[in-house]
Amino acid sequence: MDVAEVLREHWDLKPARLAELTGGMNSATWLAVADGWRVVLKSVGADDTGFEPGLGLAARLDAAGVRTGCPRPSKRGRLVELVGERQVAVLEYVDGVxxxxxxxxxxxxxxxxxxxxxxxxxxxxxxxxxxxxxxxxxxxxxxxxxxxxxxxxxxxxxxxxxxxxxxxxxxxxxxxxxxxxxxxxxxxxxxxxxxxxxxxxxxxxxxxxxxxxxxxxxxxxxxxxxxxxxxxxxxxxxxxxxxxxxxxxxxxxxxxxxxxxxxxxxxxxxxxxxxxxxxx
The missing domain is CATH 3.90.1200.10 (Aminoglycoside phosphotransferase (APH), C-terminal lobe)
Structure with a gap:
């Protein structure tokens, strides 16, 4: 997946730096950084039916006061975009210990x-x-x-x-x-x-x-x-x-x-x- 292109095409984001993150058993993730923002692009299989509902829950809880790394809607207002055979979302980066x-x-x-x-x-x-x-x-x-x-x-x-x-x-x-x-x-x-x-x-x-x-x-x-x-x-x-x-x-x-x-x-x-x- 061309992560930079996906960010530009679907979220109108132009990262200055990309770094692949590790640790996901069922997903692939990248940190994208530019002046003034940091986000995480997360990709899962097209058959993962729990991905979008989980993102919706994260958004609701974030609005209620818990930081969740909530999803950033795409240019079309979607929480998830289908890219090839992968579901892709962009999440707010959550720092901390x-x-x-x-x-x-x-x-x-x-x-x-x-x-x-x-x-x-x-x-x-x-x-x-x-x-x-x-x-x-x-x-x-x-x-x-x-x-x-x-x-x-x-x-x-x-x-x-x-x-x-x-x-x-x-x-x-x-x-x-x-x-x-x-x-x-x-x-x-x-x-x-x-x-x-x-x-x-x-x-x-x-x-x-x-x-x-x-x-x-x-x-x-x-x-x-x-x-x-x-x-x-x-x-x-x-x-x-x-x-x-x-x-x-x-x-x-x-x-x-x-x-x-x-x-x-x-x-x-x-x-x-x-x-x-x-x-x-």
Whole structure:
């Protein structure tokens, strides 16, 4: 992709400097800089149905007061332009320091996640239907004999919880998605995994990536109304989260998907980590 040409043609931006960024498992990104502005161009596959809705959520939350790296509309007023077989968006660059392992930073993760869920609440949906959307890896679950029983067991336990609280979810709240700004405000970026769903999925994801000792109490300080639901369902959704990891890495291995990693060994490690979490 000719990134400079895409920026000129679709956003009327003429960068003085471009730098490819690393780290995206399912996307390609570049930093574009000129006098007075910095943006990130992000590209995903044409079949990524969650890309544009996630950008719309980022825009709404940014307008509500959280820095999100919100999308900049193209010349035609679109959040996403189709370039060849890729979806492309331009996002405002968010500087700042990635949150780390300190108690203060970990508490900030829980607090901001609770704020997002409160600001983006939804009417509950059907957990069983949502899990079918979340786990579209049916043909890959027999890659190893433990995967299908682990995934199906996690799904059954989640459905058995009954009705749950829903919101728009970030989907992948690892610490590196949270950036402390010079004024102390915390930004939350990288909305490519955003979706509608049970809040327990985001809480479980935050616990998987971070330190539950600080994340969960901080989240519940922001959302005390969800204390009973989190206590009842968090362990179940931790298994759901690991089921997603298992299905995702089984899919990557089956299809030899190597985007965002150095080689096949990293996919194998992701699947092995999921297996350990199930104790099999």
């Amino acid at each position: 990635e949150l780390g392992d300190t108690a203060e930073d970990q508490a900030a993760i829980g607090d901001l996640l609770g704020w997002v869920h409160a600001a983006a609440g939804l009417e509950p949906g059907a957990t069983a239907d949502w899990l079918k959307y979340l786990l579209p890896f049916e043909e890959c679950l027999d890659l190893e004999p433990w995967i299908r029983p682990a995934v199906e067991g996690a799904v059954a336990d989640a459905v058995a919880l009954g009705p749950l609280t829903w919101a728009w979810l970030h989907g992948d709240p690892a610490a590196e998605a949270f950036r402390r700004q010079p004024d102390g405000q915390v930004a939350l970026i990288d909305w490519g995994s955003a979706m509608r769903g049970p809040i327990l999925y985001d809480v479980a994801s935050a616990v998987m990536y971070n330190r539950p000792t600080y994340v969960v109490p901080s989240y519940l300080t922001r959302r005390p109304d969800l204390a009973a639901e989190v206590e009842r369902g968090l362990d179940t959704f931790l298994r759901v989260r690991q089921a997603v990891q298992a299905g995702y890495f089984a899919w990557r291995i089956t299809n030899n998907i190597l985007t965002g990693i150095a080689g096949p060994a990293e996919n194998a490690k992701g699947l092995a980590d999921a297996r350990r979490s199930f104790g099999v």
